[in-house]
Amino acid sequence: MEKVRFGIIGVGNMGSSHAKNFLSGKVENGVLTAICDLKSAKTDKILAMEFDGAKDVAVFTDYKEMLASGLCDAVIVAVPHYDHPRLTIDALNAGMHVICEKPAGVYTKQVKEMNEVAATSDKLFTMMFNQRTNCVYRKMREMVQNGELGEIKRINWIITTWYRPQSYYDSGDWRATWRGEGGGVLFNQCPHQLDLLQWVTGMMPARVHSFCHFGKWHDIEVEDDVTAYLEYENGATGVFITSTGDTPGTNRFEILGDKGKLVCETVFNADGKKQDALTFTRLEMPEREFNATYKGGFGEPKSETVVVENDGKNEQHVGILNNFANAILGSEPLFVDGKEGIRGVELMDSMLLSTWLGKTVSLPIDDDLYLDELNKRIATGRKKESVDVVLDTEGTYK
Numbered sequence: 346m347e348k349v350r351f352g353i354i355g356v357g358n359m360g361s362s363h364a365k366n367f368l369s370g371k372v373e374n375g376v377l378t379a380i381c382d383l384k385s386a387k388t389d390k391i392l393a394m395e396f397d398g399a400k401d402v403a404v405f406t407d408y409k410e411m412l413a414s415g416l417c418d419a420v421i422v423a424v425p426h427y428d429h430p431r432l433t434i435d436a437l438n439a440g441m442h443v444i445c446e447k448p449a450g451v452y453t454k455q456v457k458e459m460n461e462v463a464a465t466s467d468k469l470f471t472m473m474f475n476q477r478t479n480c481v482y483r484k485m486r487e488m489v490q491n492g493e494l495g496e497i498k499r500i501n502w503i504i505t506t507w508y509r510p511q512s513y514y515d516s517g518d519w520r521a522t523w524r525g526e527g528g529g530v531l532f533n534q535c536p537h538q539l540d541l542l543q544w545v546t547g548m549m550p551a552r553v554h555s556f557c558h559f560g561k562w563h564d565i566e567v568e569d570d571v572t573a574y575l576e577y578e579n580g581a582t583g584v585f586i587t588s589t590g591d592t593p594g595t596n597r598f599e600i601l602g603d604k605g606k607l608v609c610e611t612v613f614n615a616d617g618k619k620q621d622a623l624t625f626t627r628l629e630m631p632e633r634e635f636n637a638t639y640k641g642g643f644g645e646p647k648s649e650t651v652v653v654e655n656d657g658k659n660e661q662h663v664g665i666l667n668n669f670a671n672a673i674l675g676s677e678p679l680f681v682d683g684k685e686g687i688r689g690v691e692l693m694d695s696m697l698l699s700t701w702l703g704k705t706v707s708l709p710i711d712d713d714l715y716l717d718e719l720n721k722r723i724a725t726g727r728k729k730e731s732v733d734v735v736l737d738t739e740g741t742y743k
Contacts, residue, residue, distance in 0.1 A: 349442075349670040352379035352417035354408045354432055356387045359446055359473075360423035363662065368396035371663045375670035379416045381405040408432060412439040419443065419673060421473075425519050426451050426527050430459035433470070433683075437462050442469045442673050444665070447536035449686030451527030452719060453694055454712040456687045463684055470683035471669055476537040477544060477681060478664035480655040481609055481621040485600070486545045488625070488653070494602025495631055500546055500575065500583035506594035506611065507534040507587065514565050518729040521565035523722040525729075529559075529567030530589050531693040539689040542585065546600060549688060550575035550583065554705040555696035562590025566726055573696045576705075585696075596621075603631045605648065623653040 351367060353360045360382070367377035368391075380402055382388050388404045405411040412420070412435065419442035422432045430450045436443045449472060450456040463470040476482060488494060507530060519525025526532060531539070543549050555573035562569050569590055575583035588594075596611040605627040612622045628635075629647040660667070665681065672679040691708060694715050699706045701718050 346418065346674070347374075349375045349673050350378040350416060350418045351375050351670075352381065352411050352420045352441075353377065354381045354411070354420055354422050354436075355424035356380050356382045356391055357423070360421070361387070361391060363421055363423065363666070364391045364402075365394065365396075366663055366666060368394055368399050368402075370396075372666045372670055374674055374676075375419075375666060377402055379403040379405060379411050379414065381408045381411045409435065409439075412436060412441060417441060419469075419669065422446060425525060426532060427455075427525075430455040433459050434462045437466045437468055437470065440468065442669070443683070444471050444473055444669055445683060445686065446473045447540070447686070447689070448532055448693065449683070449690050451532065451690070452712070452716050453687060453690055453710065454716055456690050457712070460684045460687060469669065469672055469679055471665065471672075471679060471681045472540075472683045472686040473662065473665055474537065474540050474544075474681050474686075475661040475665050476541055478658070478660045479621070480658050481623050482541050482545055484623060484653060484655040485598075485607055485609060486547075488607060489546055489600065489602075493604065493625070493627075494600060494607060495604030496579065496633075497546060497548065497577075497581045497600060497602050498632075499581060499599070499601040500542070500548075500577075501597075501599045502538060502542060502584075503586040503595050503597050504535065504538050505586065505588045505591035506596045507589045508592040508594055509534075509563070509569075509589040511563055514563055520729075521563070521567050521569075522729060523566060523719065523726040526567065527719070528693060528697065529565065529569050530587050531557075531568060531571060531696060534589060535587050536689050536693070538587070539585075539692045540686075541598075542583075542692070543688050544685075545598075548577055548579075548581070549691070550695075550708060551578045552576040552705050552707050553692070553695040553699050555699040557697055557700040562588070566722075568697065568700075571696060573699075603633050604628050607653075623655065624650055625653050626650040 380391050420436045421444045423446045429445050433443050433445050514521045557568040558570040559568050570588040573585045598609040600607045607625050609623050614620050626648050635646045668680045671677045695706050695710050698715050
């Protein structure tokens, strides 16, 4: 094939953004040939986009008809969270390559079922982890993998630049409900950060003790404020803090190792624009060695702080789309293995489960216990009025 033919299942906020990327020519070896949504108002907006080829895109209301149409080689699953695994499984079984939007699912049991199908399929499967394309996070991962930080001792991330007013939550009857979304800030805003937390460091916590607050800042039933304490097998500890109620918010990711500290923080440059600043404080002597050999009582290793250079590339969603098309054509390796999506879901689920049980939980969590606890919340959840507003997501990515 010369170009990969893509279909999009779900053209709400993210699905319409992906459609625009294809129709505007940003995906070099991919072309949008079909879209599917239950609501014609959403598909009509895609057809009305002022790009060549927009009116030629086939429209479906049944995704299975789209999968069987012969019009697509690959699909993007961009529907509400609960349906990510089911639609991904159906697409893989139909012989499609699949990009799944974040998160991989709501609970680990369904994600494991999806991964089992992906493992036996000869088609490519990836997650839309666009933040992995960010040059800053790629550089952090490289430095950790190269041993420049030494043994990791502490990991802290405070990510509260997610402020959302009540009108955001009122824009969809599925938003911020246990039945419709499966969670709040962890599942909607933070899947990328929870993925990066383990991808950059190469570590998953062994134990989590979390304090999730439900509807603390908004009239919603799910979590909008979270503080989680993490313990790792090597003795490292961590804290993860997030909220949709803080403004101005903070985005600061610290990794402390035996050889120094790496800090990524969103700051304002001289032009008043936000940028991610990455600094590394390198110790002259590893802390453990200094601790064992220094005889002066008070004192600490000498250090030097430098601004870390990177390649400056941050292609986000377009980067994932181009990589996926190129990987299907065999011209470059797949950047994100979709089966890795379960790790972020495990972190989300562990934080909620710890709060629900009021105690520390070990990872991997008990899949059935989590699902039982989630179903209790679904059963007592409230019904929201039916509304559905497509919001502009441009500039909301962290």
